[in-house]
Amino acid sequence: MTRQSSHTALLWIVAVGFFMQALDTTIVNTALPSIARSLGAQPLAMQSIVVAYTLTMALLTPASGWLADRFGTRRVYFVAILVFVVGSLCCASAHSLNQLVVARVLQGIGGSMLLPIGRLAVLRSVTGEAYVSALAVISIAGQVGPILGPTLGGWFVESISWHWIFLINVPIGALGLAAVHRYLPDDAIADSPPFDFVGGGLLSLCMVAFSVALDSPVEEHRAAVAAGLFVISALAALAYIPHARRRRNPLFxxxxxxxxxxxxxxxxxxxxxxxxxxxxxxxxxxxxxxxxxxxxxxxxxxxxxxxxxxxxxxxxxxxxxxxxxxxxxxxxxxxxxxxxxxxxxxxxxxxxxxxxxxxxxxxxxxxxxxxxxxxxxxxxxxxxxxxxxxxxxxxxxxxxxxxxxxxxxxxxxxxxxxxxxxxxxxxxxxxxxxxxxxxxxxxxxxxxxxxxxxxxxxxxx
Incomplete structure (x- = not known):
């Protein structure tokens, strides 16, 4: 295979991963009332399946670069797609809201690595002015996902069932896995610096506590719990400052x-x-x-x-x-x-x-x-x-x-x-x-x- 063909294949692989992630962020929204009826939940209670997915992605995105350096973009990207597909299957198999939330967390673990590691793989393989053009090609996939997502989600709900908003990721992911195994380079860095687990833990605690406090039911007896979570979030953020000053290679x-x-x-x-x-x-x-x-x-x-x-x-x-x-x-x-x-x-x-x-x-x-x-x-x-x-x-x-x-x-x-x-x-x-x-x-x-x-x-x- 020529170098140009290899670059083209790489761009298609990353674009497909970006498309899956962008599609999944939007395709769920139009199906929420139908999912709620199917699971016996209130439609507004379905916000937890969106929050679970996006919060998981926020928590794990900082670790994606270190994982790619430590284990190579091919291995990590392959695992990311695999976890995303398995999470999609679990979402389609959920029989309760709690099961769906857990499945969305699993899906978010894979989704958190698709875009940043895809960008990194392109950066390492495409240099100079060609990198800007390569990012433009990838961004098209990110634009197509939100365009198709709401309409496709509505069509699946009416024509088949809401389960297909997740099952659509399976054939796309299967093609991606085969392409990653064949075309992505094995570019692990042997002397990559250690990951800042303490810093990552502090920022994760900050985000989770803040998000859970906002997502708490509006009840008088929960006000004290929410206030406590806000305090924990603030303390975790403040604790990161002296930690980052002491550490040679902090997370940020x-x-x-x-x-x-x-x-x-x-x-x-x-x-x-x-x-x-x-x-x-x-x-x-x-x-x-x-x-x-x-x-x-x-x-x-x-x-x-x-x-x-x-x-x-x-x-x-x-x-x-x-x-x-x-x-x-x-x-x-x-x-x-x-x-x-x-x-x-x-x-x-x-x-x-x-x-x-x-x-x-x-x-x-x-x-x-x-x-x-x-x-x-x-x-x-x-x-x-x-x-x-x-x-x-x-x-x-x-x-x-x-x-x-x-x-x-x-x-x-x-x-x-x-x-x-x-x-x-x-x-x-x-x-x-x-x-x-x-x-x-x-x-x-x-x-x-x-x-x-x-x-x-x-x-x-």
């Missing part, structure tokens, strides 16, 4: 935060994504439970947002070049937040054209928001800090998705219990998560605008 260097735009971008990403990540979870539930849409119909309604997001990616470079990251993110964040608030207007009497317009605006602005936030957060890091910074950034992205789902679902339950109306609960929840996104505009005002970028980054969502 504290020097990362000396780059001002990295700190601002990380906080802005977390706040902004909490709001925007609640939308893919809440919208299908609103459409099916309150507007009377079928699963397929609600999946099709997500297409305007997906297509608009794909088209808008081409607008980022000229807009950022003309206005700079600070002005662009300030204005675009306001548009994203306003469009999320606009979802509160969805009702049985809302014109279809208006719904599509709001969805398209959200999809376009949200897509540009992610790409711009990715770029401004990472572009100022040195080559030495880029890998560690990207790993921390990826972890925060996945954490924000889980937090968005927990907060969005929790708000609906709070407002429903307070006012006795699920429809009003959805409306007020969209207003609240939209305001959370708008609040991130205040964070982006602190960006260092000089010097202005010459071009937009090629960051992959």
């Amino acid at each position: 260097q504290l020097a990362l935060f000396r780059e001002p735009n990295f700190s601002v971008g990380l906080i802005g990403n977390l706040v902004c994504r909490i709001g925007s990540s609640a939308v893919p979870f809440l919208l299908p539930l609103l459409m099916q439970l309150e507007l009377g849409y079928s699963p397929l119909h609600s999946g099709l309604m997500m297409l305007p947002a997906a297509f608009a997001g794909t088209v808008a990616k081409g607008w980022i470079a000229p807009l950022v070049k003309r206005y700079g990251y600070d002005t662009f993110l300030l204005v675009n964040t306001i548009l994203v937040g306003a469009s999320i608030v606009g979802f509160a207007a969805f009702s049985p009497g809302t014109p279809l054209v208006l719904e599509i317009a709001i969805l398209a605006v959200f999809g376009a602005c949200n897509s540009m928001q992610f790409a711009a936030m990715n770029s401004v957060t990472l572009k100022g890091l040195s080559i030495r800090d880029a890998g560690s910074g990207n790993s921390l950034f990826s972890m925060v992205q996945m954490l924000a998705i889980g937090l968005g789902v927990s907060i969005g679902g929790g708000l609906v339950q709070v407002f429903d219990g307070r006012f006795g109306s699920a429809a009003l609960g959805f409306k007020l929840s969209f207003v609240c998560v939209g305001l959370i996104t708008l609040a991130s505009a205040l964070v982006f005002r602190r960006l260092d605008a000089s010097p202005r970028p010459a071009q937009s980054a090629a960051a992959v969502r």
Whole structure:
């Protein structure tokens, strides 16, 4: 096989892994009401299967680079796909909500390594300007997944059963396993530094405690438990600081935060994504439970947002070049937040054209928001800090998705219990998560605008 053919095969393998991970993040949402009925659970209680998946990915993403160095990208990527497929089979076989949550954790273990190790494999095999083109090819798979996910999930639910939203990963994964065994290089590094298990444990404790506190049922006697978990989360984060100062090779260097735009971008990403990540979870539930849409119909309604997001990616470079990251993110964040608030207007009497317009605006602005936030957060890091910074950034992205789902679902339950109306609960929840996104505009005002970028980054969502 020629070198060019080997590179092409590698890109296809990584793209398939990225596609599986991106598809699985979105395909579940339109099937949640059907899964809830099948398992005898409340639809809003299904947020735990989304949070379990994204939180697991957030916890394990930092270890992916070390695993690839220690055991080689071929072995680790093979195991990642295998675990993801086994987890998918367990999801399809679940007979209760608790079983499905455990299966989603197993699926998240495999999914956490697909994208970062795939990127690393490409980086080690493709150099120079070809690397940017290679990342662009991989990013297409990440765009196709969210486009197909909601519609495919709705079609499976109506035509076959919800189990097929997980079983679809089996044939794709089988092809991936065969291709990985044949084409990926065995590139283990014998003298790789030891992994920072203490640092990883502290950050994991911080994220898990914070997420569980937010996901706790809204009951008076649980308030003390939630408060205790928030305290544990804060103490774990604070304990990491002296640990990182003492250790020679900590999980994340504290020097990362000396780059001002990295700190601002990380906080802005977390706040902004909490709001925007609640939308893919809440919208299908609103459409099916309150507007009377079928699963397929609600999946099709997500297409305007997906297509608009794909088209808008081409607008980022000229807009950022003309206005700079600070002005662009300030204005675009306001548009994203306003469009999320606009979802509160969805009702049985809302014109279809208006719904599509709001969805398209959200999809376009949200897509540009992610790409711009990715770029401004990472572009100022040195080559030495880029890998560690990207790993921390990826972890925060996945954490924000889980937090968005927990907060969005929790708000609906709070407002429903307070006012006795699920429809009003959805409306007020969209207003609240939209305001959370708008609040991130205040964070982006602190960006260092000089010097202005010459071009937009090629960051992959």
